[in-house]
Amino acid sequence: MKIALIGYGKMGHAIEEIAVKKGHEIVLKINIDNVEEMMPENLQRADVAIEFTGPESAVENLEKCINAGVPVVSGSTGWLNKWEDIKKLCNDRGGSLVYASNYSIGVNLFFELNSYLSSLMKEYGEYDVVMEEIHHTQKKDAPSGTAITLAEQILQNVKRKKNWVNEQSNSKEDLVIISDRVDPAPGTHKVKYTSAIDDIEIIHTAHNRIGFAGGAVKAAEFVVGKKGIFNMKDVLGLG
Structure with a gap:
């Protein structure tokens, strides 16, 4: 699985470490210094994007992934006042989104x-x-x-x-x-x-970030090949 990491702070590094150990490839890393590289052609190199940024950038990041046709797993919080807009965009574009406030x-x-x-x-x-x-x-x-x-x-x-x-x-x-x-x-x-x-x-x-990162990678593995909006209950089969 090829992964685009949007947000390459502590969580991004933890996700990368777990993903690589599981045999996945990181094909794009976006942080505050290279946001201009988040173009459709770059995103489309990935099978899935994992987005952990902040409330001020999450909505635009999700819009870019959905419009590029790339499934996205988001763990950013503080932006849910725009949830209905993102939900509508995802459904209208036939996109794929996993959102959870916590992936542990x-x-x-x-x-x-x-x-x-x-x-x-x-x-x-x-x-x-x-x-x-x-x-x-x-x-x-x-x-x-x-x-x-x-x-x-x-x-x-x-x-x-x-x-x-x-x-x-x-x-x-x-x-x-x-x-x-x-x-x-x-x-x-x-x-x-x-x-x-x-x-x-x-x-x-939580004792460390491993639980959060591992759950995010699990969610990415789950959403590839699917269409729709999902949460961690779907990923974990909790009903």
């Missing part, structure tokens, strides 16, 4: 656990629920895309919470997400249900 297999199992736990807790109003996420100081968006996914799962089930906020709040209707930025910290996410009697807490802690 462990995190995606954590998503399933979070969804199930919130479905159990919805009837027990004596429990409040709060969230905390910890990342390295270079992470540009807060809360993290992973935290937002977890929060939206909770809001789907726990109807006494009406929306999430990224600040302290005295309203019982707000789901508070506390965002901390500490080095070095690949990523920790906590969901805590607390009452006067006891607490129930689930935690996922």
